[in-house]
Amino acid sequence: PGLERQLKFKKHYVSAIGEKINISYLDENEKLVTKLGLLKEVLPDHITVEFLEEELPILFKDIKKAKTYFEFKNEK
DSSP states (O other): OOSSOBOOSHHHHHHTTTSEEEEEEEOTTSOEEEEEEEEEEEOSSEEEEEOSSOEEEEEGGGEEEEEEOOOOOOOO
16 A cells, blocks of 8 residues: 555565665675665565666565655646
């Protein structure tokens, strides 16, 4: 429900492929990172997110919070 929705289960991620997501995850140094990116694919143990600088695989176990992101555009 709503424009932005929480992604908790794998089926939520699958339904959001091709959408922008706001994701908080632990990087390789165990540091919490929050970024906005495009969800590209969902595999059994990870997702792939395209950020401005790169495509990055993120393990499900490292994801702390994720939700879809809706960008409001003011076209006048």
